[in-house]
Amino acid sequence: MEKPTGAPVSSTLRTGTYDHCMAGSASTCDPAVRTAESAYALLDQPTARLVEAAGAMRDAGKGRVVTYSRKVFIPLINLCRDRCAYCTFAREPDDPSARIMAPEEVLAVARAGAAAGCKEALFSLGDQPEARYPAVRERLAALGHATTLSYLEAMCRLVLAETGLLPHVNPGVMAGSALDRFKTAAVSAGIMLESTSLRLLRPGGAHHRCPDKAPRARLRTIAAAGERRIAFTTGLLIGIGETGRERIDTLLAIADVQDRYGHVQEVIVQNFRRKPDILMRDWPEPSAEEMVRTIATARLILGAKANIQAPPNLAQGDAGDYLRAGINDWGGVSPVTLDHINPERPWPQIAALAAATAAAGFELRERLAIYPEYVWRDDYLADSLRPLVRRQVDERGLVRPELTCQ
Ligand code: SF4
Numbered sequence: 129m130e131k132p133t134g135a136p137v138s139s140t141l142r143t144g145t146y147d148h149c150m151a152g153s154a155s156t157c158d159p160a161v162r163t164a165e166s167a168y169a170l171l172d173q174p175t176a177r178l179v180e181a182a183g184a185m186r187d188a189g190k191g192r193v194v195t196y197s198r199k200v201f202i203p204l205i206n207l208c209r210d211r212c213a214y215c216t217f218a219r220e221p222d223d224p225s226a227r228i229m230a231p232e233e234v235l236a237v238a239r240a241g242a243a244a245g246c247k248e249a250l251f252s253l254g255d256q257p258e259a260r261y262p263a264v265r266e267r268l269a270a271l272g273h274a275t276t277l278s279y280l281e282a283m284c285r286l287v288l289a290e291t292g293l294l295p296h297v298n299p300g301v302m303a304g305s306a307l308d309r310f311k312t313a314a315v316s317a318g319i320m321l322e323s324t325s326l327r328l329l330r331p332g333g334a335h336h337r338c339p340d341k342a343p344r345a346r347l348r349t350i351a352a353a354g355e356r357r358i359a360f361t362t363g364l365l366i367g368i369g370e371t372g373r374e375r376i377d378t379l380l381a382i383a384d385v386q387d388r389y390g391h392v393q394e395v396i397v398q399n400f401r402r403k404p405d406i407l408m409r410d411w412p413e414p415s416a417e418e419m420v421r422t423i424a425t426a427r428l429i430l431g432a433k434a435n436i437q438a439p440p441n442l443a444q445g446d447a448g449d450y451l452r453a454g455i456n457d458w459g460g461v462s463p464v465t466l467d468h469i470n471p472e473r474p475w476p477q478i479a480a481l482a483a484a485t486a487a488a489g490f491e492l493r494e495r496l497a498i499y500p501e502y503v504w505r506d507d508y509l510a511d512s513l514r515p516l517v518r519r520q521v522d523e524r525g526l527v528r529p530e531l532t533c534q
Contacts, residue, residue, distance in 0.1 A: 160185075160431035162383060167376045170425050175417060182424035182454035189432025190456040194485050195495040195526065198478065199248035199460035200241030200293065204229050204283060205276060207264055208254025208300075210338035213407035214368055214400055218254050221263040228267050234283050235290055237464070242291040244463045245533040247520060248497035249293040251280060251314075255300030255340040277306050284313040292516060296361070296460075296497040301340045304352040311356060312510040315498040315517060316393060318361030321346050324381050325374040334368040334408065347381060354389025359502040363396030363437070366422050367414030375422060379429045386430070391508075393499040394435040394457060397423050420453045427454030435499055440481055448488035457495075458485075494532045500525025
């Protein structure tokens with residue numbers, strides 16, 4: 129990554145208020161740290177100073193409203209061609225718990241979610257499992273599909289038609305032609321960039337034998353979504369062997385693609401959690417302070433207008449620390465389904481999340497799977513999806529209060 133000469137950190141890490149940002153555009157008043165030199169200098173700042181600056185920046189750009197999405201989690205296919213050393217989701221075909229959900233199973237989960245007031249159907253699945261397993265190709269063929277992406281598209285359309293839940297898809301690396309199919313089948317899509325560190329792809333690294341974790345391929349997917357005006361989710365996974373500077377590089381790469389397209393609707397800061405059944409079972413987890421520092425750094429690099437999210441069910445210690453460090457979103461929370469990626473960490477009750485958020489001085493509001501910034505943008509929503517989305521939101525793009533239930 130090119131490292132241009134940047135402004136000294138004293139001029140980029142401002143504390144206090146950012147009231148001036150509320151009046152102008154993000155491009156003219158957003159004091160985000162955008163050069164490698166000044167971003168690396170954040171690594172030397174005391175945590176309290178990072179938190180103070182990031183919290184003030186969040187307040188200026190987002191106010192005191194914190195959002196979440198009420199969702200069901202649909203683990204469509206839990207097989208994958210990659211072998212991430214921290215993964216507990218993917219199964220081998222001979223594992224009794226390996227599965228490709230049938231359409232009636234998908235619908236049953238979606239209907240349960242709709243009955244519980246959910247608005248989002250989060251489809252999660254492995255990356256191109258048919259490229260590695262003949263058994264997956266056979267099962268997909270029996271379902272009438274040649275590829276995982278074709279089946280995913282069909283299931284999105286089924287859920288949309290039968291339940292009105294809004295699909296968000298997360299199927300890994302995609303070419304532009306693959307993304308085209310989701311422009312009308314889902315309201316948003318995502319891929320975690322995780323880390324731009326190439327070291328992690330080497331033997332012994334968390335991404336060894338993971339062709340889809342090549343940072344360039346993931347950045348190409350993010351850019352292709354930007355070209356198509358697809359509201360897009362990405363983020364970091366911290367504590368998998370990357371260095372502090374590599375975390376900064378990852379944030380700068382996200383900032384760069386956001387500067388070019390403006391479609392990155394949220395950036396997730398997720399912490400590695402150790403589990404007994406993964407290759408990294410003895411790997412140390414990142415500390416609560418590392419999470420807080422990374423959240424604050426993400427805010428300072430990505431700016432006042434960015435939506436920064438950390439998953440509440442993976443929080444270590446006081447979730448209020450994440451709010452003070454600059455997040456403005458808790459992500460998807462399900463009243464119906466497990467977090468299938470971290471099944472040992474249940475979602476908090478939404479009422480409990482609202483109480484914890486209020487205790488830290490914020491108001492919890494529900495959003496859709498497409499963020500408020502994009503719901504009134506015709507270029508981001510296909511004609512066929514606009515009525516379904518817009519009748520659920522108020523003028524700010526948040527879920528109308530009468531449609532929210534706790
Ligand atoms: S790409 Fe995702 S599903 Fe596949 S092995 Fe890695 S973490 Fe697991």
